[in-house]
Amino acid sequence: xxxxxxxxxxxxxxxxxxxxxxxxxxxxxxxxxxxxxxxxxxxxxxxxxxxxxxxxxxxxxxxxxxxxxxxxxxxxxxxxxxxxxxxxxxxxxxxxxxxxxxxxxxxxxxxxxxxxx
Amino acid sequence: xxxxxxxxxxxxxxxxxxxxxxxxxxxxxxxxxxxxxxxxxxxxxxxxxxxxxxxxxxxxxxxxxxxxxxxxxxxxxxxxxxxxxxxxxxxxxxxxxxxxxxxxxxxxxxxxxxx
Numbered sequence: 050x051x052x053x054x055x056x057x058x059x060x061x062x063x064x065x066x067x068x069x070x071x072x073x074x075x076x077x078x079x080x081x082x083x084x085x086x087x088x089x090x091x092x093x094x095x096x097x098x099x100x101x102x103x104x105x106x107x108x109x110x111x112x113x114x115x116x117x118x119x120x121x122x123x124x125x126x127x128x129x130x131x132x133x134x135x136x137x138x139x140x141x142x143x144x145x146x147x148x149x150x151x152x153x154x155x156x157x158x159x160x161x162x163x164x165x166x
Numbered sequence: 167x168x169x170x171x172x173x174x175x176x177x178x179x180x181x182x183x184x185x186x187x188x189x190x191x192x193x194x195x196x197x198x199x200x201x202x203x204x205x206x207x208x209x210x211x212x213x214x215x216x217x218x219x220x221x222x223x224x225x226x227x228x229x230x231x232x233x234x235x236x237x238x239x240x241x242x243x244x245x246x247x248x249x250x251x252x253x254x255x256x257x258x259x260x261x262x263x264x265x266x267x268x269x270x271x272x273x274x275x276x277x278x279x280x281x
Contacts, residue, residue: 053209081267092256092271093210142209146267153198153260153267157209 052076053145055158062133063166070128070161072143078123079145083155084116087140099126133165168193168259172272180280185229185244187275189257192238198260199240200269201231205253213255216240227251252279 052075062068072082080101085093097118098106105118115137117129126145130137140162144155173188191197198217202210214225221233231242240257257272 055209083268092274095268098268140207144210144269154200154212154215155267155269156212157202159209160207162207 051145051147051154051156053143053156053158055141055143055161057161058159059162059164061164061166064134065132067129067131068133068163070130070141070143070163072126072128072145072158074124074145074147074156077145077147079126079147080123081146082120082126083144083146084118084126084128085142085144087142087160089140093142096128130163133163135165138163138165168197168261168270170257170259170270170272172255172257172275174275175273176276176278178278178280179247181249182246185242185247185251185277187242187255187257187277189231189240189242189272190238191240191257191259193259193261195261199231199233200258200260201225201229201240201242202256202258203253204256204274210256213242247277247279249279249281252277 054073056071082099084096087093095108096111099118099120101120101123107113120126140160142160144157169192171190200215201213204210213229214223216223216233224230229244255275258269260269
């Protein structure tokens, strides 16, 4: 149980284009999902918290107009990188919060490797 | 504010040897603590979690961790390393009261296992 999927697993795009990444909780409902980015050999940096039916909460320093997050249902959140540039190339990972016996646990997707040329 | 410090960005052990990955936390409220493992180009997999019940927590793949409040530590151990344990390990802390379950991660420790 508690499986989270991401699509696509990798994407290459040209500078200036937009890319959408999907995050799905497959066997549970997630009122909250999180989006992280990870640079090589580094830890995960939280970008935003996505709550179903409301606006995402962005971490300090993350451009909300560049990284659009939509959480339209209890099983799907999307991250759109708008007007992507080479510096946006990174590994993007989502997680879904699954309350279990009072202890919230995040289950992570497999990640999406974005390369912007 | 909460924070996590993982001592040692890289740990190398021989196959069959004890694995010890260190994690110290800082939290002004009772923490929830987690260990995750990440294999190359993959997401994170939950190894174990501490949720204020038993201080010795057993996880998957033979790993366990002990919560020591006096030392503000949550070190991860495994009695005998296997080649398949080679991966990146992340310790994380969560404040369930004020942060909506947001996780604060440590810097990560890369575990290498020598044959």
